[in-house]
Amino acid sequence: MATTPAPAQDRSAVRTLLRLWPYVRPVRARLFGAALVAIVASCVGLVIPLALKWMVDGPIAGRDPAGVWLGALFLLLLGFTEALLFGLRRWLVARPLSHVEASMRAALYGHLQRLPVAFHDRWASGQLLSRGTTDLMLLRMFLAFPLTFLLVNGVTILVGVIIMLHQDWTLGLVILGPAVPVMVTCVIFERRYARLARRAQDQVGDLTTVVEESVLGIRIIKGFGRHRSQERAFRDLSKTLRGTELRKARLLATIWGVIVTLPEVAIGAALVVGVVQVADGVLSAGTLVAFLSTALALRWPVESIGFLLAMSQEAATATERYFEVMDAEVEGAGGTPAAAATPGPGTGSAPDADSGSAPGTGSGSGTGSAQGPGSGSTPGLGSASGPGTRSAPGSGNGSRSRSGSAPDCDEGFAPAFGSGSGSPSGTGPRPGSATVQEKGLRFHDVRFRYPDAPSDSLPVLQHIDLHIRPGESMALVGATGSGKTTLTALIPRLYELTSGRITLDGADITGLSREALRAKVAVAFEEPTLFSASVGDNVLMGAKDTAGHADLERALAVAQAGFVHSLPQGTDTPVGEQGLSLSGGQRQRLALARAVVAQPEFLVLDDPLSALDVHTEAAVEAALRQVLADTTALIVAHRPSTVLLADRVALLSGGRIAAVGTHHELLRTNAEYAYLMSGEEEGAR
Numbered sequence: 001m002a003t004t005p006a007p008a009q010d011r012s013a014v015r016t017l018l019r020l021w022p023y024v025r026p027v028r029a030r031l032f033g034a035a036l037v038a039i040v041a042s043c044v045g046l047v048i049p050l051a052l053k054w055m056v057d058g059p060i061a062g063r064d065p066a067g068v069w070l071g072a073l074f075l076l077l078l079g080f081t082e083a084l085l086f087g088l089r090r091w092l093v094a095r096p097l098s099h100v101e102a103s104m105r106a107a108l109y110g111h112l113q114r115l116p117v118a119f120h121d122r123w124a125s126g127q128l129l130s131r132g133t134t135d136l137m138l139l140r141m142f143l144a145f146p147l148t149f150l151l152v153n154g155v156t157i158l159v160g161v162i163i164m165l166h167q168d169w170t171l172g173l174v175i176l177g178p179a180v181p182v183m184v185t186c187v188i189f190e191r192r193y194a195r196l197a198r199r200a201q202d203q204v205g206d207l208t209t210v211v212e213e214s215v216l217g218i219r220i221i222k223g224f225g226r227h228r229s230q231e232r233a234f235r236d237l238s239k240t241l242r243g244t245e246l247r248k249a250r251l252l253a254t255i256w257g258v259i260v261t262l263p264e265v266a267i268g269a270a271l272v273v274g275v276v277q278v279a280d281g282v283l284s285a286g287t288l289v290a291f292l293s294t295a296l297a298l299r300w301p302v303e304s305i306g307f308l309l310a311m312s313q314e315a316a317t318a319t320e321r322y323f324e325v326m327d328a329e330v331e332g333a334g335g336t337p338a339a340a341a342t343p344g345p346g347t348g349s350a351p352d353a354d355s356g357s358a359p360g361t362g363s364g365s366g367t368g369s370a371q372g373p374g375s376g377s378t379p380g381l382g383s384a385s386g387p388g389t390r391s392a393p394g395s396g397n398g399s400r401s402r403s404g405s406a407p408d409c410d411e412g413f414a415p416a417f418g419s420g421s422g423s424p425s426g427t428g429p430r431p432g433s434a435t436v437q438e439k440g441l442r443f444h445d446v447r448f449r450y451p452d453a454p455s456d457s458l459p460v461l462q463h464i465d466l467h468i469r470p471g472e473s474m475a476l477v478g479a480t481g482s483g484k485t486t487l488t489a490l491i492p493r494l495y496e497l498t499s500g501r502i503t504l505d506g507a508d509i510t511g512l513s514r515e516a517l518r519a520k521v522a523v524a525f526e527e528p529t530l531f532s533a534s535v536g537d538n539v540l541m542g543a544k545d546t547a548g549h550a551d552l553e554r555a556l557a558v559a560q561a562g563f564v565h566s567l568p569q570g571t572d573t574p575v576g577e578q579g580l581s582l583s584g585g586q587r588q589r590l591a592l593a594r595a596v597v598a599q600p601e602f603l604v605l606d607d608p609l610s611a612l613d614v615h616t617e618a619a620v621e622a623a624l625r626q627v628l629a630d631t632t633a634l635i636v637a638h639r640p641s642t643v644l645l646a647d648r649v650a651l652l653s654g655g656r657i658a659a660v661g662t663h664h665e666l667l668r669t670n671a672e673y674a675y676l677m678s679g680e681e682e683g684a685r
């Protein structure tokens, strides 16, 4: 399970909450206005005891009914004004705060999209979901309530205490007696509550993860009859969360008890002292009434401090959790076009070449201009121009021309790669363009270790030197877990290299802007992920915004995905969440269509035909051959039928390229390869 970073110890809640300022800034006028209105409303409430004093010492003592009616009317007016002002405050904050919540949520979502895959590998999805939902709701509630009322209540208490001291300072001191113990309790409470709030909010994230996994994996759970154990896991987590929530409630109850009891005792004591003073004739009855009314009016502002502090702590925790994600470094947009155009030692081989770019700073400086000259001929998907009529793979001389077998081979395995007959246009060196050796897709001494792997563990890939020539397709074969998927993920920079370089037509991929890189390279993964959108939208996701119906149809034809036309709404049919309304093979064909729709220069396919029946596979292969004729491709393959799509095969073993050659050469010369292919070899022949 992914983890979340350990919570910061003893952080300052105020400092943490201040980080919200950039989001609150645009609505500051409304917020301050609302706070001012609330302060006025509270102070209006404090005038009521003074009006009472006037009534008791005046019209009531003088038995003046008209005065009493006048006083009552005045009290009614004050009460009405107070209610109206509090209503106005609510109206002032409601809309801007929902705007703050929405903009924070949008910023979080945008940031999540830009974070590297390594980040998503580390973080449980439930933890991210809970940050985007529960935590942001807590923040909105904090801005709407505690933020204003901690200020409003503070001012109200201050004004109330001044009024009370002014009425009778001895009674005032009696009332102020519990202030110090209440404050000490609040400080202790705050620290403990902060720890519990953090724990509870993390546990909500864990619970969300379990729910999400269970919903997504419902078929497996049902298929294996695991619903009871899932329920148990869920129940255990909810029990833990309930325990934390109960501890929070107990803590809140304790502080509430202290905050309510001590002032009540003080009011009781003030009442006794006051009555004695009135009896002694030192204090007027009206003053005592006013004093006690003021003290009672302050009860709510004092009592609410407990839960306002609790809500503030929860908001501070939510802020902390929110910024744990927002502070994570996003993928840089890439290097400069210059760097891209001039490959060479040191150009961007550092794995963190793009790190450090703060959100929003990645200005995508690189553009398509980074492409090597001569590489721009976009292959027509269905055109099958030139040597598309490749002879049966495995013949050792793939009819597709190659630019010589020279030093593009790896680590000394250089079986004679066929007799590359003829030379394809666009592969020869031109003045100022990348040399023959540089053209195509090239791995230069690539080493890779997953960012979260222990530093003393062996890298998944090391000393990878591989050259896929322009227009060539290479199959990547290796045992399960040998690192094939990892290798393919490095080309579109889903992960940064630990060391070494990958170049496309001589341009270091770290020097290309992400946009330019992803425009050149298209990928289809083994797990075909679809989104809850229409079939057409899912496929066109791989194309430029300008792509239209013709591109869609061409890509569907290549992927043999004609089945979409028999769906109820054709290409407009929604595929449902994760495309689960389609079969695995159908999903895989749509993912393949998405990869080829943009007619990419470089195609990376991770075992793209694994879920297809033999007939569909043969049809897709026939169509794919046309695409591959003009595309430089790396195809992860487990089966000879897929391997046969490629001109050459690279065998990945022990994290290294162990051999490169044609299918038949490797079958003859490499025991491991022969073993890997043996399962289906007979059938293929």
Ligand SMILES: Nc1ncnc2c1ncn2[C@@H]1O[C@H](COP(=O)(O)OP(=O)(O)OP(=O)(O)O)[C@@H](O)[C@H]1O
Residues within 6 Å of the ligand: 121, 450, 452, 453, 460, 478, 479, 480, 481, 482, 483, 484, 485, 486, 487
């Ligand atoms: N995100 C990750 N974090 C850490 N290690 C990983 C991660 N993904 C894969 N690995 C490890 O990297 C190694 C290579 O995995 P990879 O998926 O590249 O193998 P593969 O050759 O594609 O396997 P298969 O043929 O089964 O698809 C495995 O040992 C795997 O455990």
